Amino acid sequence: MSVVFLLIIIGILVASVFLIAFIWAVKTGQFDDSYTPSVRILFDDDISSSPKDEEQTTDINLEEKSKKP
Amino acid sequence: MKKEQLKCIHCGDDCGPAPIIWNEKPFCCHGCQTVYQLLNENQMDKYYELETSPGIKIKTEQVPNEEKYAFLEIDEIKERLLDFSDSGISKVRFFIPSIHCASCIWLLENLHTLNQGIIQSSVNFPKKEVSVTFNENGISLRKLVELLASIHYVPEISQQSLEKPTKAKSDHSLLIKIGIAGFSFMNAMLYHFPQYLPGSENLETDFRLVFAWLSFFLSIPVLVYCGNDYFLSAYKSLRKKIISIDLPIALGLITLFVQSTIEIVGGHGIGYFDSLTGLVFFLLIGKWYQSKTYAALTFERNYKSYFPVAVTKVTNAGNETIPLDKLKAGDRILIRNQELIPADSTIQKGKASIDYSFVTGESIPVSKNEGDFVFAGGRQTGSAIELLVQKEVEQSYLTQLWNQDNQTEKATPPISLLINKVSQYFTVIIITIALTAGSFWYSKDIEKAVFAFTSVLIIACPCALALTIPFTFGSTIRQFGRKGLYLKNTDVIERLSKIKSIVFDKTGTITHTQSSRTEFVGNPLNSEQLRKIKSLVFHSTHPLSKIIFNTIRGNEILKVESFKEIPSLGISGKIDGKTINMGSRYFVTGEEKPEEDLRTQVWVYMNEKVAGYFQFENNYRQGLSETISNLQPNYQLHLISGDNESERENLVPLFKDHARLNFNQSPTDKLKYIQNLQLNGDTSLMIGDGLNDAGALNESKVGMVIADNIYNFTPACDAILQSDKFSSLHRFIKFSKTSMKIVWLGFLLSFLYNFVGISFAVQGSLSPIIAAILMPLSSVTVVSFATISVNFMTKKVKL
Numbered sequence: 084m085s086v087v088f089l090l091i092i093i094g095i096l097v098a099s100v101f102l103i104a105f106i107w108a109v110k111t112g113q114f115d116d117s118y119t120p121s122v123r124i125l126f127d128d129d130i131s132s133s134p135k136d137e138e139q140t141t142d143i144n145l146e147e148k149s150k151k152p
Numbered sequence: 153m154k155k156e157q158l159k160c161i162h163c164g165d166d167c168g169p170a171p172i173i174w175n176e177k178p179f180c181c182h183g184c185q186t187v188y189q190l191l192n193e194n195q196m197d198k199y200y201e202l203e204t205s206p207g208i209k210i211k212t213e214q215v216p217n218e219e220k221y222a223f224l225e226i227d228e229i230k231e232r233l234l235d236f237s238d239s240g241i242s243k244v245r246f247f248i249p250s251i252h253c254a255s256c257i258w259l260l261e262n263l264h265t266l267n268q269g270i271i272q273s274s275v276n277f278p279k280k281e282v283s284v285t286f287n288e289n290g291i292s293l294r295k296l297v298e299l300l301a302s303i304h305y306v307p308e309i310s311q312q313s314l315e316k317p318t319k320a321k322s323d324h325s326l327l328i329k330i331g332i333a334g335f336s337f338m339n340a341m342l343y344h345f346p347q348y349l350p351g352s353e354n355l356e357t358d359f360r361l362v363f364a365w366l367s368f369f370l371s372i373p374v375l376v377y378c379g380n381d382y383f384l385s386a387y388k389s390l391r392k393k394i395i396s397i398d399l400p401i402a403l404g405l406i407t408l409f410v411q412s413t414i415e416i417v418g419g420h421g422i423g424y425f426d427s428l429t430g431l432v433f434f435l436l437i438g439k440w441y442q443s444k445t446y447a448a449l450t451f452e453r454n455y456k457s458y459f460p461v462a463v464t465k466v467t468n469a470g471n472e473t474i475p476l477d478k479l480k481a482g483d484r485i486l487i488r489n490q491e492l493i494p495a496d497s498t499i500q501k502g503k504a505s506i507d508y509s510f511v512t513g514e515s516i517p518v519s520k521n522e523g524d525f526v527f528a529g530g531r532q533t534g535s536a537i538e539l540l541v542q543k544e545v546e547q548s549y550l551t552q553l554w555n556q557d558n559q560t561e562k563a564t565p566p567i568s569l570l571i572n573k574v575s576q577y578f579t580v581i582i583i584t585i586a587l588t589a590g591s592f593w594y595s596k597d598i599e600k601a602v603f604a605f606t607s608v609l610i611i612a613c614p615c616a617l618a619l620t621i622p623f624t625f626g627s628t629i630r631q632f633g634r635k636g637l638y639l640k641n642t643d644v645i646e647r648l649s650k651i652k653s654i655v656f657d658k659t660g661t662i663t664h665t666q667s668s669r670t671e672f673v674g675n676p677l678n679s680e681q682l683r684k685i686k687s688l689v690f691h692s693t694h695p696l697s698k699i700i701f702n703t704i705r706g707n708e709i710l711k712v713e714s715f716k717e718i719p720s721l722g723i724s725g726k727i728d729g730k731t732i733n734m735g736s737r738y739f740v741t742g743e744e745k746p747e748e749d750l751r752t753q754v755w756v757y758m759n760e761k762v763a764g765y766f767q768f769e770n771n772y773r774q775g776l777s778e779t780i781s782n783l784q785p786n787y788q789l790h791l792i793s794g795d796n797e798s799e800r801e802n803l804v805p806l807f808k809d810h811a812r813l814n815f816n817q818s819p820t821d822k823l824k825y826i827q828n829l830q831l832n833g834d835t836s837l838m839i840g841d842g843l844n845d846a847g848a849l850n851e852s853k854v855g856m857v858i859a860d861n862i863y864n865f866t867p868a869c870d871a872i873l874q875s876d877k878f879s880s881l882h883r884f885i886k887f888s889k890t891s892m893k894i895v896w897l898g899f900l901l902s903f904l905y906n907f908v909g910i911s912f913a914v915q916g917s918l919s920p921i922i923a924a925i926l927m928p929l930s931s932v933t934v935v936s937f938a939t940i941s942v943n944f945m946t947k948k949v950k951l
Contacts, residue, residue, distance in 0.1 A: 102335045109331070
């Protein structure tokens with residue numbers, strides 16, 4: 084049964100890691116804005132690098148987007 | 153293509169009869185087209201692909217002049233605006249009220265394509281903020297703001313935005329507390345669970361000891377850090393001789409901890425640490441749910457956020473931009489079109505037409521001439537004027553009034569909340585029961601007596617009671633927000649449910665601010681005549697001319713010869729050789745205007761006879777009569793207006809009472825009116841819109857501001873109502889009462905649970921398992937009851 088002690092210690096250590104991760108996330112402001120990142124992730128990469136290629140990709144995007152209601 | 157269906161690619165507005173076509177795309181105005189062109193040239197068309205017509209339209213008269221942002225070159229102001237600045241790299245945050253969609257985020261986060269000096273920019277959508285890191289060698293702060301303004305994302309920079317608030321920290325600590333409490337709760341539950349199973353008595357004592365001490369150590373941070381607010385506030389209110397809900401909570405928490413510690417030290421059991429940590433966890437969740445705020449809305453604004461940051465000072469050496477707080481009496485300043493008069497002054501040069509609707513409630517702009525006195529807060533419309541400052545900003549008539557309000561607000565004691573009243577009785581009753589139970593057992597069994605005493609305090613810990621209000625009001629505030637009424641905090645709901653009288657402001661509140669209804673009295677004019685009138689008023693800067701100009705449709709402007717503008721009388725000119733005169737009755741007809749007629753009129757003389765006159769009436773909000781008639785039976789309705797009496801006849805049928813209609817009221821009069829009402833015991837709801845109502849809004853039990861755009865400037869208040877939701881006002885007030893009923897039912901539920909728990913406790917037979925079941929169960933019941941019934945009721949009453 085003494086293995087249970089080990090498990091308990093491992094359990095509480097793992098949980099502590101998550102707690103520390105949570106506190107770190109809060110302190111670095113990851114919970115300040117819960118909306119913008121969800122939109123941001125849908126954007127394509129920078130447009131400045133190669134405008135011509137970009138135009139084509141955006142056209143495709145337009146078609147995809149316009150299908151949505 | 154059908155012309156009438158053309159929608160502007162940029163802003164989605166109707167393009168009207170004469171759209172501007174650029175690159176085969178229709179635009180409603182040059183402003184929109186310029187932005188499109190700029191983005192198009194930079195390969196940023198995607199802006200128009202993420203969302204349809206995402207752009208912001210800026211009306212031509214609001215286009216900023218070149219010098220508007222000159223103040224951003226003053227080092228002192230720059231320093232206060234910048235978040236960070238080091239070796240040419242600076243970081244700044246702007247509040248941009250017009251951020252509204254995914255396209256906005258995309259464009260503002262790709263600002264670096266528009267200007268190489270911008271290193272990085274990121275948007276905080278809920279706060280409507282964009283923070284920009286830029287290279288000062290590449291782009292100056294002023295150029296950056298001008299760039300944002302040129303794509304119609306005009307940042308709001310005011311006196312108040314210079315004083316940076318640091319509010320985010322407290323939000324962080326609440327989240328961290330929830331995290332820690334949750335962590336401890338989950339683990340403690342795990343350790344306690346084996347004890348509740350049948351056969352737990354066969355568990356090895358080593359296990360029991362380890363579990364007990366682990367939960368003990370887990371609960372220490374919960375008690376000391378997560379729960380410290382409850383101890384603090386219980387202590388604070390005790391010092392003020394108030395028994396708040398936090399007192400029985402604090403008592404319960406301490407007893408739980410002490411009792412459990414005694415149990416594990418004595419080796420009797422493993423205590424109630426799971427209940428203790430769970431309790432704090434639930435309470436903190438309630439606090440978090442209740443603290444829902446609208447990040448982009450500000451309820452605390454004072455005049456400072458309405459006033460500009462800097463003014464143009466006229467000196468012999470030329471114009472100079474100075475920060476507003478450096479402005480002194482005796483300075484000469486230049487006020488351009490659409491700029492605000494920052495201090496009481498007299499006009500030195502130029503003709504002023506000042507829109508006071510926001511500060512005094514007068515619906516139609518006032519014309520002023522050289523030598524006239526003007527109050528701070530008015531907005532100049534028309535050409536630039538030169539002013540001589542008479543009083544410093546802080547001492548101007550209206551500024552002083554607003555400053556006073558802030559003081560009175562601090563002096564008033566906090567409102568006694570329902571929960572505090574209930575908890576007073578609650579605490580007394582619980583302590584009495586605990587003492588009775590203790591003394592009952594005292595003669596028979598001292599140990600049991602102490603146990604019964606502590607058990608009552610533990611089980612009666614009003615967790616469910618304390619959760620009722622956060623969850624009921626928290627849900628209500630969310631529902632209100634969805635329907636267009638934004639509350640400052642949850643206390644407002646309780647106050648709103650208790651109001652007895654409602655006071656309305658007129659200009660901007662029950663009428664639309666800008667658009668007065670214009671009516672022509674006389675022989676109907678044909679289109680030829682209308683065109684002539686439009687052409688004539690086109691040359692005049694008088695506010696009434698502008699209103700007439702905007703009401704007449706069509707774009708064609710005829711040539712006007714020998715145009716004359718005679719101050720305070722009217723205008724005159726010749727079209728096709730025929731004279732047209734427009735202006736006051738005296739100017740056009742030679743007759744004096746009868747004194748009792750207060751309506752604003754512009755008479756017209758054309759084709760060698762008096763054709764009639766334009767009459768200006770206020771344009772009332774939609775649903776006004778419906779709202780008023782719904783409120784009439786239950787509330788005393790009042791009207792206080794800074795405007796003249798011309799609308800009295802229109803309003804009497806609505807309000808049905810002459811005595812409660814008050815006109816020509818100064819901001820101070822409004823404040824006193826509310827004070828008198830409330831002295832007589834009437835708790836009142838003040839509904840206003842402008843700074844002239846600021847005092848009254850502050851003084852009333854609930855101050856509600858009506859706004860066309862809720863992110864624009866609103867004076868300090870408790871609630872902001874979206875103007876198109878005005879007709880739902882009575883439903884909101886009614887629902888606040890429903891909310892209160894739900895709170896009472898929630899109280900009843902939690903009392904029932906307490907009753908069951910106490911009946912175990914007085915017998916001295918409260919075991920940890922009963923506490924472990926009863927306490928979370930009661931909390932969960934109350935929480936789900938509160939949220940479900942609020943959501944159900946909103947659907948039922950069709951809020």
